Amino acid sequence: MKILDKKSFQQDLLDWYDKEKRDLPWRRETDPYRIWVSEIMLQQTKVDTVIPYYNNFMEKFPTLQDLADADEDKVLKAWEGLGYYSRARNLHTAVKEVRDEYKGKVPDTEEDIKKLQGVGPYTAGAVLSIAYNVPAPAVDGNVMRVLSRLFTIYDDIGKAAAKNKFEQLIREIIAENRASDFNQAVMELGAVICTPTSPACLLCPVQKHCSAKEEGVQDLLPVKAKKKPPRTVHLKALVLQDENDRFLVEKRPDTGLLAKLWQFPYIEAAEETDEDIAAFAAEFGAAVEEEVNYYYDVKHVFSHLVWEIKVYRAEGKVDNIGSHQRLLTKDELKEFTFPVSHQKIMQSLEEE
DNA sequence: AACCCGGGGTT
DNA sequence: AACCCAGGGTT
Secondary structure (H helix, E strand, O other): OOOOOHHHHHHHHHHHHHHHOOOOHHHHOOOHHHHHHHHHHOOOOOHHHHHHHHHHHHHHOOOHHHHHHOOHHHHHHHHOOOOOOHHHHHHHHHHHHHHHHOOOOOOOOHHHHOOOOOOOHHHHHHHHHHHHOOOOOOOOHHHHHHHHHHOOOOOEOOOHHHHHHHHHHHHHHOOHHHHHHHHHHHHHHHHHOOOOOOOOHHHOOOHHHOHHHHHOOHHHOOEOOOOOOOEEEEEEEEEEEOOOOOEEEEEOOOOOOOOOOEEOOEEEOOOOOOHHHHHHHHOOOHHHHHHOEEEEEEEEEOOOEEEEEEEEEEEOOOOOOOOOEEEEOHHHHOOOOOOHHHHHHHHHHHOO
């Protein structure tokens, strides 16, 4: 392995970052709350996807106080389509904690900030370094990829032990007085140069420091165990329209998949027959039983799950709905938060 | 340590 | 179709 010339590496990396860094909305901010929101949104999510959500979120919740005081449903609505909705619920919980227990000031110590809901090792380090210039490691997938190549580390980056090793490495090589820029520079490098496939080594500002490039093994790193393929679940969803052109929807449970989001009612059933969905529709009102018609299919791929949804339409009088269910007009549907899979179902209503 | 939890982009 | 993810919580 190459021995890293730390000072030279830091200078090459930071010089490149100073010159080439992308102009991103949260890089124009110093408010720790805003840095925090951006880091939560950026978990498992690309910059280009996050930007419009971030801008909209800041318009709706400009300060920590605004977010803390907001209704959870409004927060979820601002997160609609971004995925991993526990991020939004945890952020909301944590922001209220900061309002009530820290006088509205985002904690600036590792000990306190890690206590906040949804703030793990990565986000703690990211907020501390970027907002407060604290030399704490912020190790995400990008950083692990860059370091695994820089030092030819063949550990499986999916393992917890590997992450600890990378955090320790960052503590050794971080530019103490420029922690914010250093951490962002490593992530930026991973995002635009040291990419997962076909890294742009010829454009890399720290190529001369890189062990993987010297040995020609950059395409073999990082090492990562393959994930299991997602399992498929067959659903039949019911778009039930009452005599006042309102649609039956329901709120999902408080925990688990897509918690607290709204959806069209569905049953889990793979059979080709329509009897089960007709019986399901009949539960909501005697008048709808004979009008259940197969409409079309929606397929939605999650990271760990595939939904194959057969969508059925029915009309009639709806007089037996539960407390978690509502009848909403087309306009009212827009105010509620739906997972993308059910937005696809809703979209078809516009194409009539 | 293994599993759960979304969604979109790239190749 | 297979691959990639700017992670954290729960069990």
